Every structure is written in structure tokens, then in C-alpha cells.
Amino acid sequence: MNTSQRFQDKVVLVTGAAQGIGRGVALRIAAEGGQVLAVDRSDIVTEVVAEIRDAGGKAVAAQADLETFAGAQHAVAQCMAAFGRVDVLINNVGGTIWAKPYEHYEEQQIEAEIRRSLFPTLWCCRAVLPHMVERQQGVIVNVSSVATRGVHRVPYSAAKGGVNALTASLAMEHTRNGIRINATAPGGTDAPPRRVPRNQAAPAQPSAIETAWYQGVIDQTKDSSLMHRYGTIAEQVAPILFLASDEASYITGSVLAVAGGDQG
DSSP states (O other): OOOOOTTTTOEEEEESTTSHHHHHHHHHHHHTTOEEEEEESSTTHHHHHHHHHHTTOEEEEEEOOTTSHHHHHHHHHHHHHHHSOOSEEEEOOOOOSOOSOGGGOOHHHHHHHHHHHTHHHHHHHHHHHHHHHHHTOEEEEEEOOGGGSOSSOHHHHHHHHHHHHHHHHHHHHHGGGTEEEEEEEEOOBOOOOOSSOSOTTOOSSOOHHHHHHHHHHHHHHHHHSTTOSOBOHHHHHHHHHHHHSGGGTTOOSOEEEESTTOOO
16 A cells, blocks of 8 residues: 555546546545545446545545536536545546547547547546636646557547647646646556446447457557556556656646657
8 A cells, every 4th residue: 555645635636537547546546645536427436436435535426428518517516516626637538449440430430539538638627727727726637648659549549649739738828827737648558347338339249350450459559668568557547646746846748658668
């Protein structure tokens, strides 16, 4: 158990907190003394909050569809109601829905990828910034991806390229307001099977060509990493917490690749 208390008395809003990296972030923030508003559109986020509370931490769950501005506003309003402020926002919603060469994507699939991996970060930043500007302080950490250079995920790559751009531009706008804005760019990450799949309409058994396309993603990801492996959730959580903490007080507008040497 980490005994550091970097987030003592800090209020941290974590999106995509039900599973994977987001769950790991929420648990670690709470273990380090933070008060957590755990947001997800799945109700299993309540299980993460229960785990935090059972360990003696402070957390509240909120369900919201962050692909909409209304959902982002609801999440921030829930945090304000529960804790009175938002000190840190960690934007973790996103992830590849389909894996295929770009010419095989359908129009609605391209739009769905952008909605999933760009708009939640755009909307949540827009929803929280007025509160941070009013207080003249705050931290935002966006979770991007090194897959801005990768195969079979062009719409996702475009979305995460957008996350990188908004990270840099928002930092330029808001450093004068005492707000630091950075991002991590994870590489491939080993995680338990998703309890709520990103693609609810996916067939139970992918076709042989779909399996080959996805294997192409895995192969390229490992080949691009100098370590030639996937990272662990803990290896992704640690740099997110570093950038969110006061230890990173002189870092803003940066995207930190966390991909075993792959710079994206």
C-alpha cells in the first residue's frame, strides 16, 4: 500500500472510473488521501466507490454520459454538491471501439470513435474550467495515447491527436489562471477483460479477418515499444498521479508518453 499522502484534502474528479486505468487512478488517489468523485456511465462505478469506502477512503459515485456536454456538466455539478470544489480533473474516458484498416470504417463508426475518445475530454474541460478559473487554481490530466501513430485505428488516432492539441492549447490559455494542464499517452496496457465492452454491437465471435486486424494492432504496439511489451495498469496510473500532484508543479502543456519507449 502506498503511504504517500500527495492528495490529502484534494478533491479529484476521475472519469471512466469503473474499470481499467480509471479504476486504478481512483483507488490510488483515495489511498493517498484524496476525496474522489468517480464518474462512469456504467453503474459498476458504485463498486469502486464501495471499495474505497471499505478501505477508509472518501468517495462518491456519479453516473453520466460524458460524450455529451450535459453529462459533463452533471458530473461537475455532482462533485461541487458533494465536496464544494474540484481541485483535480482526470479525463480518462476513451478507447478504441473497432480495429480495422481505415477504408473499412463506416461513416457512423468514424463519428462514434471521435465521440468516444475526444468529446468526453473536451466537454469535461469545458465544464470544470469556470470553477477552476474562479478559484485561480486547478490541475487537469488528460489520458491520451501513443496510438496517434498506429495501424488500424485511424479515427481513434485522430481523436487522441485532438486530445494532445487541446492539452497544449488549454495550457497556453490557462497557466495565467493558476491551472496546469498535461496529458499522459499510454501505450498498450494489460487489463482485465472489460465488464462493459466499448462496442456493445460487436459479434460474440469476431471473423478471421477481424481477428487478424486486431492482431495487427497488438503486433505494431509491441514492435513500436523499445521494451516490446504491454504496460501494467499500475505503470499507467503512476505517471497520471505524478502529473496530478504538486510534485509536477513546474510542468504544464506537456504530453508524457508512457509506452516503454514508444513516443507515438
